[in-house]
Amino acid sequence: MPRYFTEQNSEEAVNGRMGASTDPRLAEVMTCLVRHLHAFAKEIHLTQAEWNYGIDFLTRVGQICSDERQEFILLSDTLGLSMLVDAINNRRPPGATENTVLGPFHVDNAPVRQMGDTISLDGKGESCLFEGVVVDIQGNPIEGAKIDVWSDNADGFYDVQQLGTQPKWNNRGIFVTGKDGRYSFVGIKPVSYPIPDDGPVGQMLGHLGRHPYRPAHMHYIVSAPGYETVVTHTFVGDDGYLTSDAVFGVKETLIAPFEKVSEGQTLWRSPFDFTMTVA
């Protein structure tokens, strides 16, 4: 370990300071973090003014955080880090349903509903029948799979963003498959919406010439005993933001057809099958 810090030995000087009894995983993470942090500053020759800006930016990100607002998650999302961590930790074989980001709007313990029920309680939006089958990688139906589903309403807000305005549990529900593995429910065709962009992350997107919109999507957590839980979305196939999702959540295999239907109660039908892998 160097006795004194220099521009040349900076990484060793900092990492060499760690105590011998540091948790091995923490030591590994910090060593890698310091290496990349220093390499970043060296490669771009970070100026003092840019460092000042960075300190101020991170401080503003921290200061706007509250119980209702998590700007550091937004920052991670918009820099692709959230999706990357999700991808790294959920590698699956071809054919298995892919994961995508959970997002901040999931609520535990939504009402369990009967197959075919509606989850849309505010009477807004274009109704859509969601249906399909939950299968294993060999195509066998999975009985007892729990499908926890949620979406925004036709105005682009989740119920928890409009407590007191939207009915409780609007556009949320849990469905449990029977022997045939099939599911179906009525919701609305979800709509695209902007992530909160009135803070420092929104300013960053502005400076980078990026819009804050997410393409319309339906959220799912599909779980079944013995299988790896799938945290994912399905995306509305004709959304204009599919290739420019502000949080990079779109995967090609998660784009679902939304077909206009003329008969019955609903205006749209969106079929999608979930393929689960053994845990």
Add this chain to the structure above:
Amino acid sequence: MPRYFTEQNSEEAVNGRMGASTDPRLAEVMTCLVRHLHAFAKEIHLTQAEWNYGIDFLTRVGQICSDERQEFILLSDTLGLSMLVDAINNRRPPGATENTVLGPFHVDNAPVRQMGDTISLDGKGESCLFEGVVVDIQGNPIEGAKIDVWSDNADGFYDVQQLGTQPKWNNRGIFVTGKDGRYSFVGIKPVSYPIPDDGPVGQMLGHLGRHPYRPAHMHYIVSAPGYETVVTHTFVGDDGYLTSDAVFGVKETLIAPFEKVSEGQTLWRSPFDFTMTVA
């Protein structure tokens, strides 16, 4: 540019999203930042739980910041980033006085004092004569060099940390050299002190088996028309923390002798010459 984000193309997917009219320097900085951020997550296979911890840690760092406390600067300091940015932006030829970090305790417009005056106003500590000459790289004295000096008091606190307790401008002063380039003033032998360690950065140091102390030092900003301003410290040569400064500020050339003296008013004498480069 990839249409959809994958683990493999993550860097290109994020950086490819930048608008064509993005400021070129911002584009360069962000491209490099995203590359290193993603490489970090991939190399260590960052888990979801570790990501959660990181988000929470950064949020706590931001939330403890106030007008009196800048925890993100502490984080940058303790990860060696502050010193690295200082080093990158202040490369000087051999023989020139090296820079080190400014620190958070400088105050503009300290009183201009006469050569030989004392800056220590609280009567605490072991008095020390600081003296030397300000020269150019050829060794010629520099007339009109402004030496802005500050240190902690014998209890390890700067006056601005103890407003109302310490006399105003305690251990601060500005001295201007004459034709001979010489300076001298009486202060105290500074003492080592911990950086604020009751927040998340202190917790981090604890987890890494690191102490929060800075070795005793005297701060200087030396400026003269036509010369590059030197922001630096001199360090007390026998301090026990010299090779483990919590913020990595020590450079070998900045370690000054502190000699015990028996005659005169002072207990110590610390000679140090400043060598300036043309701006």
